Structure formats: C-alpha cells, structure tokens
Amino acid sequence: MHAMAQACIGDSEFDRDTALTERTPGVYDAELSAGWTIIQAVNGGYLLALLGRALGDALPHPDPFTVSAHYLTPSVPGKAVIRTQAVRTGRTLSTGQASLFQYADDGTEVERIRVLASYGDLDALPDDVRTTAKPPVMPPYEQCLGAEAGPAAIPGSSAITERLNIRLDPATVGWAVGAPSGRGEMRGWFGLADGRDADPLSLLLTVDALPPTSFELGLKGWTPTVELTTHVRCRPAPGPLRVSITTRNLAGGFLEEDAEVWDSADRLVAQSRQLARAPRG
Template sequence: MATAASAPSAASLPASATARIGDSEFDRDTAVTRREPGVYDTELSAGWTIINAVNGGYLLAVLGRALADALPHADPFTISAHYLTASAPGPAVIRTDVVRAGRTLSTGQASLFQYDEEGREVERIRVLASYGDLDALPDDVRTTAEPPAIPPLDQCFGAQDAPDHRPVPGSSAIADRLFLKLDPATLGWALGQPSGKGEMRGWFGLADGRDADPLSLLLAVDALPPTAFEMGLTGWVPTVELTVHVRHRPAPGPLRVAITTRNLAGGFLEEDAEVWDSEDRLVAQSRQLARARLS
C-alpha cells in the first residue's frame, strides 16, 4: 500500500486547477459530433502532439468517446487499437459499428479516417472494444498488486523544472496540457544517463485540473516518455497496437502511472502500464506493442 509520504498534497497541484469533467481542454479536444447514426465528425487538436505526431492515447480517447455514444454502455472495459497510418491535427471522421449489444457488456468497432489530397478517406486507426457500466460492478477487491513506489510530488520533475536545453518530457505541445511529474529514478535518460531498466513512473494529471475519468485513462496509459529512453534508445517509438483495460472509475486527484518493459527484442518492445488513483485503486492496466529503433 502507499505510504503517507507518497500521498499527493493539494498544495502541490497547479493553482489554476479548476476545470471540470465535461468542461475542460480534454473534453473539448476529444469532442465528437454525430453526423448520422454511428458516424462522427471530430477535429484532432494540435494541442496533443509530441514532436510531429498526435499522441496515441489522445487518439484512443477520441475514438473511445465516439463508441461511448454509439454503444448502449458508456464505459470502456477493454479497448484494443491498431495504429495504421500517422494521424495529423485537423478534421477526421469516425465510423462505428455495434458488433453486439448485451445486457452487461456491449462490443463495438470504430475506425478513424482522415483525408488525402484528393479528399479520399485514409484509415488511421481501427479499434475493437467492449463497454460496460463501471458503477454496476461489485465492490470485491482481491488485488495483489501494490501501488508503485513513486516519491512525493514535490520530489518529482516535470517540464517546468528543466533548463530549456534539457530534453525532459514537455518539449512539445502536449506538455502544456499535462500535469506530469516523473520519478527521478526513471529520469536518467534526460541527463544522458539512462538506467538501463525498462521503467518509467510518474504522477499524472491534466494541467487545467480536470479530474480523471475512464476516457482520460486512455490518455494516461500512453502519456509518459517511452521506457525505451531509459534503455538507452533514442528516437520515436511508434505504437503498433495498444489495449487498455479500465477496471474502476478513478477517484479525484492525481494518478500514479508505472510503465514497465520486459522484452525488447527483434526491433519491438511491449510497454505495460498500470494506473493507480488517489485511493490506491488499480484503475487501469494497458499493454502496447511498439517498434523500437535499435541503436
């Protein structure tokens, strides 16, 4: 269990933290508009890019919001995305399909398309997901996992703590929208001294203070720097496939995210993320397969 020392203190949160679920940057930038039944228009925001790429977790949240509207259940329980081509900020259309509507679980499919120079649709991502109602689950908890040992917020580091010339997370637009404080034990890469371990840990929130919900958990699992950095690799680590299990509605307050990689081989690696809320509940688990540029 988390010790008292690792509990977040309200004083450490940004003073401007006033946005609410439903009325925040994240909600506006993941909004979808129903064009016709099952088809949604959206505008991918440039605010969630890192270098030139649109963050994969943000994209998954946009698709997740469309499916929440299209399916009879509102909460993603398990959602799997295959990333096909690189998304860019700008207009997109999401086409959904209800695969099965059950009493406690519904399964849906969704694809996000953008447009080429001739205006033809190009598929960016395809998703399969099963949705349910998190509030209808029984209260049983027999979790043997323990929250990650992350130092208190004021001993962790974010983009705003770094001199300009240091490559800590936050060198691009998404950093302005995240409240991200990394465990110094997984920050060696930013000082040119990667630990060699496939680990990345930190506190996670949204910069405008919006609390977490199931949709923002889809962002949280893919928002930290890649574990590959701590294994001495540099460069982009594009996601091939990402699956997220949302296991509980997160409590208000910052989240703790711990990512581990056990198998870097053959030019690919997996990243396993666990997300813990302020009440020490394991609220989400994810795994992705990504390409690594071996150097």
C-alpha cells in the same frame, strides 16, 4: 501539490478537443487538435480517447471496459471522421468497433486507427477485490521532477507536454541528463494541466502519456505504437494519478510497455499493454 485552476469533467481542454459532431447515426466528424502532438504525430492515447468517446455515444453502455487499438498510419492534426459499428449488445456488456479516417490530398479516406472495444457500466460492478497488485513505490509529488527540472528541453517534448501535469520519479529520468538507467522503467504522477479530474475516458489517454520507457534504455526518438490494449477497472477517485510503465523485452526492433494507473484511493483503475517500434537512435 501546487495549486492550479480547476477545470471540470465536460468543460476542459481535453473535453473540447475530443468533442464529436454526429454526421449520421454511428458516424462522427472530429477535428484532431495540434495541441496533442508528439513531434508531428498526434498522440495515440488522445486518439484512443476520441474513438472511446464515439463508441460511448454509439453503444448502449457508457463506460469502456477493454479497448484494443491497432495504429495503421500516423495521424496528423486536422479533420477526421470516425465510423462505428455495434458488434453485439448484451445485458451487461456491449461490443463495438470503430475506425478513424483522415483525408489524402485527393480527398480519399485513409484509415489511421481501428478499435475493437467492450463497454459496460462501471458503477454496476461488485465491490469485491482480491489482488496482489500494489501501487508503485515512488517519491511524493513534490520530490518528483517536471520538464522544467532538466538542464535542457526533454527530448521528444512537444505541444502535448503543455496540456499535461507530469512529475516523474527521479529514478526514471536519467535519460534527460544523458545517463539512462537501462532498466526500461518510467514512473510518475499524472494529471491534466487544467486540473480536470480523471474519468474512464481520460484514462485512455493516461496509459500512453508518459515518456516512453525506451528513453531509459538509452534510445531517443519517436516510439510509434503498433497495438495498444487498455483495461479500465474502476472509476477513478478525484485527485492525481500514479502511472508505472515497464518494458522487459526489446527485440527485433519492437518493445512492449506494460502500464498500471493508480488513483488517489490506492486503487488500480487502469492497465494496458502496447507493442511499439523501438527508436532507431
């Protein structure tokens, strides 16, 4: 993998752009950065990480285990407030809910996203693993393609692409040259552009950061998330991540995306499923 300046967890652009200011206990002010937009909307994974940080501060357990989010209205760069509430606190798991609001022209609050999540301690989990899951089969990093490999700008590219280091499996980039495969698959290597290693919080971004599988189905345009559930399975090892996303059914103007995230130690570190509106293109 090519050399890059290495940012540290807690001192990277991702951390600065997900920083929160506590207004009162459980209520946090935030500034949604324009650096994480897709076209004009703020990326759903970035929003999930913001809410995840708030819940990690408000709940007694540190790590997200499962986070389910409903996206109610599109978010835009600017000021926001996150309101959290503890639902139940147990010995090994705490459950809480959080909502992110922005402000209408008349100053009233507009809810953008609502989350229900359970938190625990990933470091306290047992080591026993029994699985049939396997890492995605794809070429080495050097043989995968970044945005610069296309003959023209990748459709839907925007500010967020400058903050991510994504190299896509050539078998899933036919859409970029007008020849989509029709298989509804997207695979690639993933990292943050400043070299920050992954942690449980950034995994909430990772599951929603690759181009949508609808591109390989021959559809172009915005694919807004309706609902996204993410499971964080273990703390990722340092190094690049591999992400595999599949869609098996597009019907009635909606599609599902199932994502798996694997770390450099060949461990399944996160899984997600989302329902999204299919592009109209």
